[in-house]
Amino acid sequence: MEKRQIKENIYWLGAIDWDRRLFDSLIPLPDGTSYNAYLIEGSEKTALLDTVDPPMEGTLMAQLEGVSKLDYLISHHAEQDHSGTIGRVLEKFPQAKVVVTQKAKGMLMDLLQIPEDAFMTADDGQTLSLGDKTLKFIHTPWVHWPETMVTYLEEDRILFSCDFFGSHIATADLFITDPCRVHEAAKRYFAEIMMPFGKIIAKNLEKLKDYNIDMIAPSHGQIYDDPAWIMDAYRQWVNGPPQNLVALPFVSMHGSTRQMVDYLADALVQRGVRVELFNLPVTDIGKLAMSLVDAATIVVGTPTVLAGPHPAAAYAAFLANALRPKAQFLSIIGSYGWGGKTVETLAGMIGNLKVEVLDPVLCKGLPGEPDLQALDNLADAIADRHKEQGLI
Numbered sequence: 001m002e003k004r005q006i007k008e009n010i011y012w013l014g015a016i017d018w019d020r021r022l023f024d025s026l027i028p029l030p031d032g033t034s035y036n037a038y039l040i041e042g043s044e045k046t047a048l049l050d051t052v053d054p055p056m057e058g059t060l061m062a063q064l065e066g067v068s069k070l071d072y073l074i075s076h077h078a079e080q081d082h083s084g085t086i087g088r089v090l091e092k093f094p095q096a097k098v099v100v101t102q103k104a105k106g107m108l109m110d111l112l113q114i115p116e117d118a119f120m121t122a123d124d125g126q127t128l129s130l131g132d133k134t135l136k137f138i139h140t141p142w143v144h145w146p147e148t149m150v151t152y153l154e155e156d157r158i159l160f161s162c163d164f165f166g167s168h169i170a171t172a173d174l175f176i177t178d179p180c181r182v183h184e185a186a187k188r189y190f191a192e193i194m195m196p197f198g199k200i201i202a203k204n205l206e207k208l209k210d211y212n213i214d215m216i217a218p219s220h221g222q223i224y225d226d227p228a229w230i231m232d233a234y235r236q237w238v239n240g241p242p243q244n245l246v247a248l249p250f251v252s253m254h255g256s257t258r259q260m261v262d263y264l265a266d267a268l269v270q271r272g273v274r275v276e277l278f279n280l281p282v283t284d285i286g287k288l289a290m291s292l293v294d295a296a297t298i299v300v301g302t303p304t305v306l307a308g309p310h311p312a313a314a315y316a317a318f319l320a321n322a323l324r325p326k327a328q329f330l331s332i333i334g335s336y337g338w339g340g341k342t343v344e345t346l347a348g349m350i351g352n353l354k355v356e357v358l359d360p361v362l363c364k365g366l367p368g369e370p371d372l373q374a375l376d377n378l379a380d381a382i383a384d385r386h387k388e389q390g391l392i
């Protein structure tokens with residue numbers, strides 16, 4: 001795709017990756033993604049903001065064909081989907097300075113072997129004049145690596161935010177046409193990579209309150225020409241209370257755990273508690289991550305395999321522990337054949353979670369009356385906790 005004008009002398013460059021379905025060998029991308037770079041031509045200097053993932057290098061270089069000079073290459077984030085083509089751009093424009101935070105400089109030297117003399121570091125709040133356009137660099141650590149920053153273009157009131165506010169969507173529409181779709185994709189992206197850093201992200205959002213922002217141009221997905229709603233959504237995700245929701249990831253081998261999951265789900269709904277089920281062998285873990293943004297309670301359902309939880313349930317527990325959601329309550333349900341340490345093993349995997357663990361319900365084989373009663377008791381306990389928190 002050709003470069004496209006956003007405003008006078010400001011262009012979108014980059015690549016739309018319609019086919020990509022997995023990021024970091026981990027994160028599902030049901031709608032593909034894009035790697036957005038931006039070109040700003042000031043009256044005196046020209047700057048490129050970020051690059052693209054290396055497999056898309058040819059697309060960016062073709063877009064830069066008609067660009068006669070480049071003075072600065074702003075690198076907001078050292079991850080390779082944005083930085084991976086810096087070396088190739090510097091081959092074409094060897095005089096360009098790579099503008100980065102001090103931390104990013106070291107990371108790019110390590111990750112891409114870019115020589116030290118190619119860099120110019122930017123302090124928090126530092127400005128850089130392109131003549132009639134001024135770039136202001138705002139350090140925003142942990143969105144989602146420690147070195148990240150964003151750029152505010154003062155005259156045009158555009159925030160170039162890199163991963164911050166981004167969404168994995170492949171589309172030829174430069175500006176948002178369907179806010180609901182983008183809200184879900186942005187929430188998924190937040191859940192998968194930013195949720196663990198919620199407190200620092202809250203500080204970064206606070207910092208951005210001082211700026212008049214007409215437009216947010218992220219490095220994945222579409223440009224926000226009405227950015228207030230996505231900033232409000234982020235505030236809700238990081239600062240808002242958990243919701244009256246149980247996230248219930250589970251796996252079942254022969255149907256016993258599934259019976260328990262379905263019974264508990266029904267019991268929760270009868271008590272006015274929302275519940276979302278995720279059958280782990282077939283679920284999209286991005287959907288589970290999104291549920292964890294909101295859920296006040298997590299219940300993991302698993303059979304006992306080889307004396308412990310099913311590996312799929314262990315994966316979900318590991319993921320939840322790493323994502324550090326705001327859930328306040330947790331329990332474990334499931335079935336076993338002859339014994340094991342399922343509860344102990346799972347409980348040992350969630351040390352990061354600040355949760356009250358509610359009595360687990362494990363049954364031998366298919367659930368009988370006492371087991372169903374125990375599930376009713378668990379549903380009562382969850383509903384009571386949600387009421388005490390004012391969530392119902």
Ligand code: FEO
Binds near residue numbers: 080081082219
């Ligand atoms: Fe889109 Fe953290 O890279």
